[in-house]
Amino acid sequence: MPGPYGPYGTSAVPYGMPPAPQPATSGLAVASLVSGIVCCLPPLGLVLGLIALPRIKKRQQRGKGLAVTGIALSAVSSLLMGLGFVTGAFSDFWSGVRDGVEEASKSPSSLIIGDCFRTDVESKAYVDEADAVPCHRPHEGEVTGIFEVTEFGAWPGAGAIDRVAEKRCEEFNKTYAMDAWALPESAGLYYLAPVEESWKGGDRTVICALATDEPLAESMRTDEATLDSEQVYYLRTMNPVDERLLMEPDADADEDLEANKEWAGTVHLAITGAVGRLHEHDWDSPADSRAASLAKELDAAARTWHKLATAKDEDAFWDAYDEAFEALAPENEVDVRSALGLHSVPPEGYSDSDSGNGGDGGGEKV
Template identity: 30%
Template sequence: MPGPTVPPEQPVAPQAPEPTPAAPGNPYAPPAPGAQRPMSELAPGPYGGLPPGPYGLPAQPAAGRDGYAIASLVLGLFGFACLAWVAGLAFGIAALRRLRVRPQAGRGMAVAGIVLSALWGAFLLTTVAVILIAGWPDRPPHRGADGRVGAPVQVALNHVKEGDCVESADFSGLTGDRLKVVPCTAQHRGEVFAVVGLAGYADYPGDEAVLAQEQAKCLEARSRYAIDDAAVPAGVRIAFLGGGAENWGTAARPVACVFESGRMRTGSVRQDPDRLNEQQRTFLDAVDAITTAVRNRPRAEAEDDPATHRAWAAASAAAIRTRLPALDRLAADPKLGPAVTELTGALRAALPLLDVARNAQDPAVLDTEELDADGYLTPAKQNAARSALGLPPINLDGSGMAG
């Protein structure tokens, strides 16, 4: 019986000899020609493109923070100083660019510096734009060929001119250093009819002395701007701006004389004398001189300041005597005679009373004579002559400039 079959032996393939371990060498030595580096060594480091350190460890960032980033943050904090915000932006942008290729801390500081610098820049540029639009505090406004402003603008008192219309202001008589000037075609409450200067005192003389000087100078200038009191709208009065103690240190000491209205209005109060005929101009010139003198009556009582009251009576009598001849010439016209004679008769009746007052030493006598003269010097005495001359009457209720 045959025995078990034994498979023939398979030939054994010869095994390759085990490689000899490479001798340790310099890890930083360049590879041998033709050798390939492992992929792990070609992977980028944590900062993009930086080779790993020895033994496969990632490269470490440099110590400290980027100097440009620090400078950007500091300049951003103090961006209000001159052009520090511009330098803060420049250093911040430069720092971000450097930190892309340099393993160094400071990115957050650079971003913060850029943001702060940008905020300061926006604030400062906006402020400059507003100032340029509104005008510098002491910069004259832009005016057209006619000398008028074309749009609302804040104007310092020393740049206000005759004819400027004021939207609103503090018409207290003693304050006001900046006014909002608007075209007279727009709604406004005031109209500047003169700008005068105060003088005569080294130190501020007090409210009463300033008001007396303002009243005298502004009343004198009023007739050159609005020759006829009665043509000024009812409810308009004279106000003064700028004569307070806060403005006394300025060399010019400007005071704006303003026609103030109790409500908003449009248009100008200015009157053109060329629209009047010769008789009308003669009449208005005469009564204006008399009215100005009479209106300049002292604010204090006669017993408190009798000398000033005597001076007022003398000035009023002189104004009447000076202007009576012109009124008498108008009375010679048959068409005007009766009406103008009514006025000249009242003025002549007031003269002896004023003469007594200007020589009175007793304050009680002075006060009595002044009150008696007042009865002949009321502006309503002009109305008959005004009607005959074709001029508007004076309001009998006391409203308006002539009331």
């Protein structure tokens, strides 16, 4: 009698003896089956199956059933393909596939940062497609940033989405278009945001953009990807001054003197910060002498803005107001910008707090 650890059953193999080798499965049979199933390969599956059958018998392989199934599927599929070509159904099928791919490529969700696209900036209608085009072709919009809305669980309402989009997109636009002088006068903030219906389907994406009401044929991008280090340094030096100027209170000094003095103080700090950065940077010639001249002019401007910030009353504030703005005339920057290869023509109304970066753009719904 065998011991307690001996083989059990008539098919058990004694310890130390290898099991009998199993016949291999025909690779051609497998390929025939797969080809019979996969679209556009039925004829190949039919050929492979017919080749596989005699080889399986000769080599005593497994896979006869696979080959027979592959032949059958391939024959049926080949017949259907033939009918499809004759009736035009196959052409219609691929046309539908192609149209579907094209429609998907027009979906706003297919846009990426730097894409230019056609759009109607005046429309407030639901946007379900965006036609991306090369930036050297006419376009109204350019993607500056993309983010997911994470502040809310349930649908918060269009107003809440707009507030989030405007704040975040304004920052994206400033980073993407650092040189406000290079922007078209009509350029403004634009975005594609979820509506209630798409929100329920899981859409949380906001696509930020700069847009114009007149088609452009060039990119509005001026960031670290398109500028050199000297240009970036200069813009990071001067942009804070422009940003503080844009923060002038709606109420004038006669209505709220303290708010206006506080604003003037922030402009003064931005100017003094710019003077320090201009002096401490090792500029390449010929920008070095021109940057030094600008720093001297800004130093004088800082004193006038200090007068605004410390005005004892409304009359003193208004007495220094025009002088302060004249001291920050955009023309003071032209020589440095020219030396650095930046846009050197001040935009219209630039000194009147209208840089065009951010603007009064409205949001579109997607």
